[in-house]
Amino acid sequence: MISDDDGTDVRYKRKIVTRDELREAIGPRPRERKVILCHGTFDLVHPGHLRHLMYARSQADVLVVSVTSDAHIPKANYRPYVPQDLRALNLAALEVVDYVLIDDDPVPLENLRFLQPDFYAKGYEYAASGINPKTQEEIDVLDEYGGEIILTPGDVVYSSSRFIETTPPNLAPEKLVALMSSEGLSFADLTAALDTLADTHVHVVGDTIIDSYAYCTPIGSSTSKTPTISLKFEEQIDFVGGAGVVARHVRATGAKVSFTTVLGDDAHRDFALRELEAGDVQVDAIVEGNRPTTNKLVYVADGYRLLKVDVVDNRPIDTATLDNIVRQLQSSTAGVFVVSDFRHGIFTKQTIPTITGAIPPGCVRVADSQVASRWGNILDFPGFDLITPNEKEARFSIGDQDSVVRPLASDLYRRSGCKVLIMKMGARGVMVHRGDSGSLRDFFQIDSFADGVVDPVGAGDALLAYATVALKATESAVVAAILGSLAAGTACERDGNRPITPDHVREKIESIERHLSYK
Helix, strand or coil, X not given: CCECCCCCEHHHHCCECCHHHHHHHHCCCCCCCCEEEEEECCCCCCHHHHHHHHHHHHCCCEEEEEEECHHHCCCCCCCCCCCHHHHHHHHHCCCCCCXXXXXXXXXXXXXXXXXXXXXXXEEHHHCECECCHHHHHHHHHHHHHCCEEEEECCCCCCCHHHHHHHCCCCCHHHHHHHHHHHHCCCHHHHHHHHCCHHHCEEEEEECEEEEEEEEEEEEEECCCCCCCEEEEEEEEEEEEEEHHHHHHHHHHCCCEEEEEEEECCCHHHHHHHHHHHHCCCEEEEEECCCCCCCEEEEEEECCEEEEEEEECCCCCCCHHXXXXXXXXXXXXXXXXXXXXXXXXXXXXXXXXXXXXXXXXXXXXXXXXXXXXXXXCCHHHCXXXXXXXXXXXXXXXXXXXXXXXXXXXXXXXXXXXXXXXXXXXXXXHCEEEECCCCCCHHHEEEECCCCCCCCCCCCHHHHHHHHHHHHHHHHCCXXXXXXHHHHHHHHHXXXXXXCCCCHHHHHHHHHHHHHHHCCC
């Protein structure tokens, strides 16, 4: 077997052609060898598709299959399930198919006019209850040059969406290879990128949170007269969270980290400084004696979170503190700045322009605005190089709860003016938008790489850290998104919000390579 670097048989890839290459290959009408065209999404190739294609091939000498590009699939959320390059490759691997074309238009009318196939095959279901208006438009184009429509047998109708929604197959490694192949990347390139992260200096500014977990045992109601729950305290464990853990994740990549934050004059401040310094984070903490260090205490019993108590002062920071933050940013030697916004006093409508304006020109600017329990908006950070909201935060920012994820991401990308948008979608992975040129490469999706979720807390922080440092080190949005996704998947497989090292990511890359080589 003749294979290229990603293990794909080049004989299959040779079938995937451009529109101009295809017209040259099949020639103009009239032709000695008749050409038939099938068009569709082909999200998962199922028995219905195979019957359709085999019948079409029996009616002509050359079978061409065009697939709708990712940009023009509005049906259902998180679709297509399989990206266009992999869908095209799946079809090219079929012996019955001679050529595959990715259609850049929402409907196949222009390709029909351009290629002028002798026949155009549609499933019988498209005419079973009368001619659909869209099908009639296709027939009208065929009539313009003398082509014919052929209806393939339709006694059994299958649905890709039904298969996907019933038992979604795990195609994350295969989709990753298709994306990397389209970008000329290999797994060796990803591993090499990890070796460059230590050369980066990142400055993180944001709200530190101490996350506390009080583990208890239920012992029943304390009285029969009130619904008070009685718990036996077992232990309390504290973690540095918020922007503090973001700084620790960035440091774990190997990058040098400076951290600007605001703390209170209390024991939680001392704990935060000890933990951050132990993690080799250079901390420039500003202490405001009239506010507490933000602490979020959760009472947990039998694995359930019973109660959450926040010790927090969300008033805006004072003028002296703001001036101090500005001086730290202006004098920083970092090449990357991350604003980690939890809306606990540092970032407000009034302070954000001043803080972001203090970032030295020419540096990479990254914004992460988390709105789980506060009123924050990623659009408060316009024109940044990278933003990483989750889907809920994206919908909140533009007031859109209805659109499917692709137009949602496109709208947010346009409004934010960012260079790269990585929209986190939980178990669905990430949607990445990196341009507005109209090219099919402007956006792409990467599935989750979590093999058995233990604790998803911290996945977003790991993604932010690796995507940020990799974007600076490699100047590649694709490498940044891939390494961020791999780090996030690895974080999900570990208990607690623990920083992920490059060795952890290397292990994930090696496991994917073993999967793809059937080892």
